[in-house]
Amino acid sequence: MSSPTHYLISAPGKVILFGEHAVVYGKTAIAGSIDGLRTYILFEKSDDGLLELNLPKLGLHLPLIWPISALPYSKVAAVSKATDNNSSQELAFNEELLKELKPIVLDGNAKNKDIQEINELQQVAASVFLYLYTSLEDKQNSWCGMKVHVTSDLPVGAGLGSSASYSVCLATGLLLALGHIPVPNSNEGNTDTSFSGYSSPMNLINRWAFQAEKVIHGIPSGIDNAVATYGGAVSFTKGEMENVIGFQLLRFLLTNTKISRDTRAQVAKVRVLYDKHPHIVDPILEAIEVGHSSIDRVREITAQHSLHSKLTGAGGGGCVLTLLRDDITSDEITKIKSALASLGFESFETQVGGNGVSVIDSSVTISKQEFLSSENIQQKFSVWKHFT
Numbered sequence: 001m002s003s004p005t006h007y008l009i010s011a012p013g014k015v016i017l018f019g020e021h022a023v024v025y026g027k028t029a030i031a032g033s034i035d036g037l038r039t040y041i042l043f044e045k046s047d048d049g050l051l052e053l054n055l056p057k058l059g060l061h062l063p064l065i066w067p068i069s070a071l072p073y074s075k076v077a078a079v080s081k082a083t084d085n086n087s088s089q090e091l092a093f094n095e096e097l098l099k100e101l102k103p104i105v106l107d108g109n110a111k112n113k114d115i116q117e118i119n120e121l122q123q124v125a126a127s128v129f130l131y132l133y134t135s136l137e138d139k140q141n142s143w144c145g146m147k148v149h150v151t152s153d154l155p156v157g158a159g160l161g162s163s164a165s166y167s168v169c170l171a172t173g174l175l176l177a178l179g180h181i182p183v184p185n186s187n188e189g190n191t192d193t194s195f196s197g198y199s200s201p202m203n204l205i206n207r208w209a210f211q212a213e214k215v216i217h218g219i220p221s222g223i224d225n226a227v228a229t230y231g232g233a234v235s236f237t238k239g240e241m242e243n244v245i246g247f248q249l250l251r252f253l254l255t256n257t258k259i260s261r262d263t264r265a266q267v268a269k270v271r272v273l274y275d276k277h278p279h280i281v282d283p284i285l286e287a288i289e290v291g292h293s294s295i296d297r298v299r300e301i302t303a304q305h306s307l308h309s310k311l312t313g314a315g316g317g318g319c320v321l322t323l324l325r326d327d328i329t330s331d332e333i334t335k336i337k338s339a340l341a342s343l344g345f346e347s348f349e350t351q352v353g354g355n356g357v358s359v360i361d362s363s364v365t366i367s368k369q370e371f372l373s374s375e376n377i378q379q380k381f382s383v384w385k386h387f388t
């Protein structure tokens, strides 16, 4: 059978119900996927020896393009070792590779006629792609070029795990395109996956997505990429997780304050505090200064209806999660939403849980135009396959 010529991958965003930040320091957190908010990446095979990355959501109107031959493969240990499906060992992070890629990332503009600035956010997104590609490239099985198009329903840097869903989509597409994992056969959802003894392709996707998260975050806990890979609602402690089905039945109001944060500064601050106060198990997030006045405003409004709200994700603005009581009426929810909207906040009802990473292979024709212009890609294509 000829090798597929394109893959469309999708992975969900997430909410953390409690335990963010603490989870980085070994405490338990509970999180769930948000099925309706996902990142999508279309991988198209090409034969020009070039890697093309399109990041419109990050504001890049031109593709970044690199010759495959320009990547520093000598910095990567044998691929077979690194992708050993049976190994449960965490992959070592390749600092040297990341360092080597820094100047190469900026060369991505060299083939463009117009000069475009590549800001830090865009550089990080490009580094993740090149880091994974260089690590996974396998001359025997590789495509000899690819065009990669990224779209997403998720706000970037708002606490909904946009980076993890991007990382999971990239890891999955590259593992498939470079011949490390097969396309799944099943069309059934993967939310009932038992996490004990992770099945191999999912395990591998999760491990490489964790590497990608390290490029973005430095020392992530791994909870975001685990949720984006496996879906469902999970309890997560030190890399171990289990399904917590009950949480999938809870309804939430998710409010995006649209206040973007300086993630790196916030996270650095939090880490210093944790290092100084390792005895604090579940610090009130304001006390560690990841709160924001916008979050207080959401909390005040929802408290008027006896509802409890908390920030979700890294904080410093971003998204707020409000637990909805069973007895709350739709009229009341509409009132809360319009009070929030009057402050410029966007909110919608959600339930945690739902599918993790999903794939469509080249047996389904997907036009690039259709992909890029679709409002609801998840529903548009009803042929998603799930790893089991």
Ligand SMILES: Nc1ncnc2c1ncn2[C@@H]1O[C@H](COP(=O)(O)OP(=O)(O)OP(=O)(O)O)[C@@H](O)[C@H]1O
Pocket (backbone or CB within 6 Å): 039, 055, 057, 058, 120, 121, 122, 124, 125, 126, 150, 151, 152, 155, 156, 157, 158, 159, 160, 161, 162, 163, 164, 166, 216, 224, 263, 312, 313, 314, 315
């Ligand atoms: N649509 C996208 N296209 C390309 N890169 C993306 C996209 N979405 C996220 N990213 C990557 O993720 C990074 C944002 O990660 P960050 O952790 O700040 O936000 P988040 O994951 O949305 O929030 P949180 O980690 O609190 O849930 C960006 O710098 C970029 O590298």
Ligand SMILES: C[C@@](O)(CCO)CC(=O)[O-]
Pocket (backbone or CB within 6 Å): 016, 019, 020, 021, 022, 023, 024, 159, 161, 217, 219, 220, 221, 222, 223, 224, 313, 314
């Ligand atoms: C803040 C944090 O706990 C969650 C970010 O979504 C960081 C992490 O777990 O890696």
